[in-house]
Amino acid sequence: MITGDASYIKKINRSLIISKIIEHGMISRADLAKITGLNKATISVQAAELLAEELIIETQQEHKNLGRRPIMLSINHHAGYSLGIDLDKRVITFTLSDLSGSPLDSRSIEIAASDYNQIIELLAEQINHYKQRCTHAPYGLIGVVIGIHGIVNNDESIYFVPYHRWHNKNMKADLQNETGINIYIENNANLCSFAEIVYKHYQSENLLSVSLYSGIGLGIMVNSKLLKGCDGYAGEIGHMIIVPDGLPCGCGNLGCWEQYASESSFMKQLSKNHHKENVTYDEIQHWLLEQDPVTSKLMKDYIKFLSYGLNNIINLYNPEILVINSELLRLYPNALDEIKAHLTSTVGQYRKLQISEFGKNACSMGACALGIKNFLEINELCLAIDESKMQKEFISQ
Structure with missing residues (x-):
C-alpha cells in the first residue's frame, strides 16, 4: 500500500x-x-x-x-516554453512549444563535424538564444530535452553515439553549466514513441515506435511509461542481426538490421545506383511517381528487409499499436499494404500498424512534451496540437 x-x-x-x-x-x-x-x-x-x-x-x-x-x-499556454532538440548525425533540429505542446518555432542547422566541444558550443549558443526569447513569460524557458541518436544511460549520460564516435559524454552537465537551464537527455526513439502516446494514442497501454532514419531505434511504451531496461539501453533494435555475416555495422557486428532497413542505408544505395551524391526526398518522390525501375526495385528490397525486422518485433512484443516513423515510407503510397503482405505469420499478432504522421518532427515534438511533463511534475500527459494557434502569439525578442 x-x-x-x-x-x-x-x-x-x-x-x-x-x-x-x-x-x-x-x-x-x-x-x-x-x-x-x-x-x-x-x-x-x-x-x-x-x-x-x-x-x-x-x-x-x-x-x-x-x-x-x-x-x-x-x-496557461504562455506561462513558459519547452525546447525540444533532435541531435542527428548531420542536422540539429530545434522546436519550441508552449505549455499546450503546440509548436511555435522549428528550424534546423546542418553540422559538418563531429567534434563534441564544437557541438556543445553550438547547442549552448542556440539554447541561450531561445532562453532570451522566452524572458517575457512568467517561467521563461522551462527546460530543454535533447534526443540523442545513440545509447543513453538511465542517469542521462551518453554512453555511445555511433556516427559521432562519442563515448561516455555528460552533455547534461556540460550544457547546464553553459546555460543555467534544466537539460534532459533521452534516446531519440524513446522521444518518438513518447510523442505518439502524448499526441495521438494516449489511451494505448502498449505502443511501439520504430524510427528509421540515420539508424533504427525502438521506443517502447508500456502503461504510459518508457521501457528502458536496467541501464537504459533497451530498444537498440537496429543492431538485431538479420543477415548472418552480412554488411559491417558501426557497432562491430555484421548484418545488423539498420544496414538494410534504415533510411540512410537506402539513400546510400540509391545514390550509388543513380551515380550521384546525397539524393533528396524530393528526388525520391519524383522517381517513385515516375516508376523509375532502379528506385522501384530498391524500394521493394527495402520493404522486404524492413518487414523481416518488424516481424521479429511483433513476435517479441505483441504490440497493441506499432508505429513506423519514416519520411521515406510517407512518400510511398503502397508502403503499408506491401509491409503487411510480408507479415504473414499466424503467430505474430498486432492490433494496429501505421506510419507516423509526425515524420522527422517526432523526436523534437516528443522532446517538447517531455519537457512539459517534467516541468509540471505530472505522471500522465495528453496533448492536442491546435493548428490554428501554431506560429501565432509568440513574442520574438
Whole structure:
C-alpha cells in the first residue's frame, strides 16, 4: 500500500488536477471534482494556488442557456516554453512549444563535424538564444530535452553515439553549466514513441515506435511509461542481426538490421545506383511517381528487409499499436499494404500498424512534451496540437 504525509498527498492531487485540465483543454471546477474523485474543497484550494502561480487561467464558456456561465479552468499556454532538440548525425533540429505542446518555432542547422566541444558550443549558443526569447513569460524557458541518436544511460549520460564516435559524454552537465537551464537527455526513439502516446494514442497501454532514419531505434511504451531496461539501453533494435555475416555495422557486428532497413542505408544505395551524391526526398518522390525501375526495385528490397525486422518485433512484443516513423515510407503510397503482405505469420499478432504522421518532427515534438511533463511534475500527459494557434502569439525578442 502506498502511504505518504499531507504534502505528498497534496502533490499527487496537484499532478492529477493539472493532467486533467490539460487533457480536457477547458474544464469547470465541478467537472474536475467528478472526474478526479476529489472533493470540491480540495479542487478549490488547488485551483487557487495554480492561478496564483500563473500556471492556469480562468475563462467563461460560451453557452446559450439561461443562468450564470460556468467558469472554466485551462492551462496557461504562455506561462513558459519547452525546447525540444533532435541531435542527428548531420542536422540539429530545434522546436519550441508552449505549455499546450503546440509548436511555435522549428528550424534546423546542418553540422559538418563531429567534434563534441564544437557541438556543445553550438547547442549552448542556440539554447541561450531561445532562453532570451522566452524572458517575457512568467517561467521563461522551462527546460530543454535533447534526443540523442545513440545509447543513453538511465542517469542521462551518453554512453555511445555511433556516427559521432562519442563515448561516455555528460552533455547534461556540460550544457547546464553553459546555460543555467534544466537539460534532459533521452534516446531519440524513446522521444518518438513518447510523442505518439502524448499526441495521438494516449489511451494505448502498449505502443511501439520504430524510427528509421540515420539508424533504427525502438521506443517502447508500456502503461504510459518508457521501457528502458536496467541501464537504459533497451530498444537498440537496429543492431538485431538479420543477415548472418552480412554488411559491417558501426557497432562491430555484421548484418545488423539498420544496414538494410534504415533510411540512410537506402539513400546510400540509391545514390550509388543513380551515380550521384546525397539524393533528396524530393528526388525520391519524383522517381517513385515516375516508376523509375532502379528506385522501384530498391524500394521493394527495402520493404522486404524492413518487414523481416518488424516481424521479429511483433513476435517479441505483441504490440497493441506499432508505429513506423519514416519520411521515406510517407512518400510511398503502397508502403503499408506491401509491409503487411510480408507479415504473414499466424503467430505474430498486432492490433494496429501505421506510419507516423509526425515524420522527422517526432523526436523534437516528443522532446517538447517531455519537457512539459517534467516541468509540471505530472505522471500522465495528453496533448492536442491546435493548428490554428501554431506560429501565432509568440513574442520574438
